[in-house]
Amino acid sequence: MKQIERYIFRRMSSLTFWSLSAVTLLVLTTQVLIRVNVLTTTGQAFGAFAMLAATLIPSVVPIVAAFALLIGVSQVLSSMNSDSELVVVEAAGVPPTTVLKPVLALSAAISLMVLVVSNFIEPWANGKLYDVIAEAQSDLFSVAVRSGAFMKLEDGLYVQVNEKLPGGELGGIFLSDTRTEGNETIYYARSGVIRKSEETDTNILYLVDGELQQQDLSNNRISIVTFSSYALDMAAFVPAGGSAAKRPNERSTLYLLDPDPDDYYYTGPKNMIQQELVKRFSTWTYPLAFGLVAFSFLGKARSNRHEQFQNGALVAAIALSARGLGFYSTEAAGISPVMEAISYLVPVSLIVVFGFLTISGRALTIPKAWAQLNNRLFDNLSGLLERFQGNREKPGEGRSA
Template sequence: MTLLERYLFKRAITYAAASLASLVLIVWIVQALSRIDIVKTSASAAGNIFWIALMLLPDLAAGVVPFAILIGAIQALNSLNTDSERPVIAASGASQWVIAKPIVALGLIGGLIILFIAHVIGPASASAFQNGLRSINADTITLFLQPGRFERVQPGLVVSIGAARGSTVESLVIADSRDEATDLTYFAREAQILEQDQQSLLLLYDGQLHRRNKSDGGISVIEFQTYAFDLAELRPTARGDWIRASERSTFALIWPDPNDALSQSRPAVLTEELTDRMTNWLYALAFALWAVVIAGQPRTNRQGTGPAMALGLAGGLGLKAVGFVTLSLIEESFIWVLVTYALPLSAIILNAVLIGRDFNLSRWSLFEKFTNASYRIGAAIGRWGPFRQSAQGTAGR
């Protein structure tokens, strides 16, 4: 890299790192607080909650890395215009790719980080997270539930036991109202916690399942000799899918065991997980190039930096949202796998073409309309009562 490229790269990676730390912290706190209710369930959970929440970090980081790169790159490019450095660079005859190279390098670094997390750290952390939940729920059922009392172990999930002897439970009742359409109630004369394939399972023996349809109130009763539950979420595992696709290695996703229950019953789930791991890193590069398209051209200070950031985030969120939709449709048809790959690749190609043609978005009529609308909205908010009173109070002091 030249001196100028190193200067811009240092700025961009600094802003991106700060954005990444902020985004991960915010999302992690939200995710951790959504599971804080398990601390109230058992004493051992209080010691494990930090470890379990920590296992969320790799996947959260991989999800927000593209947005951190987008924000950091736009901030770095905006600062060049704010300090009047970008017009000087343009006047010296430097091409748009002089600005784009360090941003693309940042996108490639982010993509490599996402690949490493997706294929190495992510499956291990997902498995550790689910096993932590299984351990807590197993302790809750066998050690901390009081016989004869109905305890809410999760929102919409109530459990009661008659007695507990080690890993064996007598007279187990599970009332599950988490489904919006159906209430499920399980009665078992006996239940036992077993380790199978390195996973903790709750096996119910000699019982009944009462299923009530919430729409019409209809009730059906099913008797069973054995019923298996995944202790991570206390959900049935009739299809043998307690080892989730997110917990499997990439090798196991590409070449699944032909005797594996999940690969036999729902092979599209494995394809969806593999496609997600293979395409996530492309968004980091696509967002980096999009940042150059949005904020890479010289601008005057009067044009401001807010519209570039707003439009950049809008474009990134829109592309990622469409990617989530196509990913969720893979179970319906294999064609959506190709669409999921095509989305970030087409964005990369389109942005590269725009940069190569020295496309100036600020001269585009739609961008001008968007900028004018942003300023009008900002002015309207400034004239709104609380903000106006605050401004007047500050001026009075």
């Protein structure tokens, strides 16, 4: 890179890093607060909170990285235009690729980072996250014994324990599971105990002498199974050793590409494995798309500062609309092949369209009629604000006289 290119790249990288850190911390705080009730109820140590936050970071970064890049690139280009740096660069006869190269380099680096995090780091972190939650849920049984009331383990999953028996056993266990849409499962056992499995290194709830009742809410059919012993994996509250114990976001990409034909998440009404694959292979393209969008609108020198601000607002609107459509289509990708195609089409379209405009040397801006209308609105608002401030100052001047 040339010196000017290194200068631009360094400024964009620094601002992108701090934007990514700030946005990640904000989103991370909300995610921790959603799950903090289980940890505080069970009296988990500070280490559990730290582990929970650490395992959530890889799932947050792929989502916010594209927006952090958009902030970094847009802010630096706008600042360079305000300080007349872009004017000087263009007046010196420097080709537009001088400004484009740092944008592409940073966008490609962020896209590569998101690809690696989504396909390698995030699945491992999600597995650790569920281990932390499962450990907290195990401790929550002790709280349920003391209170004798229904305790909420997660949405749709409740437990009640009547008493604690000698030897660490639990008496009168009642579990209600309505997490699966259209199905309600109720477990009742006279006694039970929680033990750690040596094979899977997970906590297993062993139920003794009880009943399993399943109701299909679509036709109200009820099936009842009586058992002498039954084992539940505390990590997901499914039969121990069952194929549904691991969620798709915990699985490796290689497994998702060739899943077990009997995997519940593959054979269920919603193909969540396909949805997870679409998410992993589409999210990484957004940083590159947003970098090209920002450069197309803000990479040229502008003499009108209002126009520069309006271009920035238009860039934000395009990015938010595209990402919102991407989120919606990805959620429906496991049901509709059309939505699966849209999930890839949205970022790829941005890359192709704005990449072509960038290569052809065309700089986009808002329409002149729109710019003139916005300028009049800005002028009218400024005039109203000045008159309002003047009216507020006059009474004070009269009283002082």
